[in-house]
Amino acid sequence: MTPRDASDSPRGRWSDLDRPPLNTAALRRGLVREGGLWRQVDVVQRTGSTNSDLVARAEGEQAEGLVLVAEEQTAARGRLDRQWTAPARSGLFFSVLLRPAEVPVTRWGWLPLLTGVAVATGLSRAAGVDTALKWPNDLLVTVGDEERKAGGILAERAGDDGVVIGVGINVSLRADELPVERAGSLALAGAVSTDRDPLLRGVLRSLEDWYGRWRAAGGDPAASGLQETYAAGCATLGRMVRAELPGDRSLEGEAVAVDGDGRLVLATEAGVQEPVGAGDIVHLRLA
CATH class of the missing domain: 3.30.930.10 (Bira Bifunctional Protein; Domain 2)
Incomplete structure (x- = not known):
């Protein structure tokens, strides 16, 4: 799709007065x-x-x-x-x-x-x-x-x-x-x-x-x-989470850190710290 210029709106620049266009x-x-x-x-x-x-x-x-x-x-x-x-x-x-x-x-x-x-x-x-x-x-x-x-x-x-x-x-x-x-x-x-x-x-x-x-x-x-x-601003740390990983795998544990590579580190019930580099994170509850 070809982008339109901001002034070329099919509905008009002021079609929603509560939402004016960017300047x-x-x-x-x-x-x-x-x-x-x-x-x-x-x-x-x-x-x-x-x-x-x-x-x-x-x-x-x-x-x-x-x-x-x-x-x-x-x-x-x-x-x-x-x-x-x-x-x-x-x-x-x-x-x-x-x-x-x-x-x-x-x-x-x-x-x-x-x-x-x-x-x-x-x-x-x-x-x-x-x-x-x-x-x-x-x-x-x-x-x-x-x-x-x-x-x-x-x-x-x-x-x-x-x-x-x-x-x-x-x-x-x-x-x-x-x-x-x-x-x-x-x-x-x-x-x-x-x-x-x-x-x-x-x-x-x-x-x-x-x-x-x-x-x-x-x-x-x-x-x-x-x-x-x-x-300091990450709401995931200090929570029990489920990481839904590639390959239909999942991992649960407490999110305890973000390591030097930007991965989320989970402490599992098995006492192992597992870094997660990709996947969906579901917040379960506060640890």
Whole structure:
């Protein structure tokens, strides 16, 4: 699907007055600067997937720092190719292109976790919402007394030296618009603001800051402070969880740490500590 420019909406820019369009010019003024990470910010009205679009564009781009934002995605993907659906202009749906040449590829697995820290930090400041991270890459908010998923992160390789990271955040979704009962949004969590322009600027500035720290440390998660900060904000640690692993296997135990490779370490009933590098995590109860 060919992306539409943000001003070319079939329903009109102001078809939903509670959800105004993003201000592309203001975003560029606030984010694109000499010596900064972000060099181009594009906003489109509708596309299938910003990740797919940016992976395709990355093949012909030499520099990192591209940001592609969509007001609506029709074929958004989460982990394990799960669909992500939301009404137009109800959230932040964007992807960024990074090329961490100074960092060994073996440490690139930290990029989704780094993005989670950056998103949670940026939203806490800009929206006033207490956020937490579910390993490896879900953003959680509290609605009533329930922990609910309000966002997710998906990282994909772009050629030999690039990574495209996609972020989806439910901002103004109402209860009757949630795709599943256990989903949430910043609005439902009591955000002090659902104005997407400052929210996006806050998240991208936070991502630029954390990425700069991590890259300057050669991708070392301990030296950059990333490992400690992720653990402090991770709602998975200290819980009994079930890891649903590839090959229809599962493993239960207490989530006790995130190791230097970004893996979740489970302490099982057998007294063994098992690192989990990929899989779905189900929170069972507090340990």
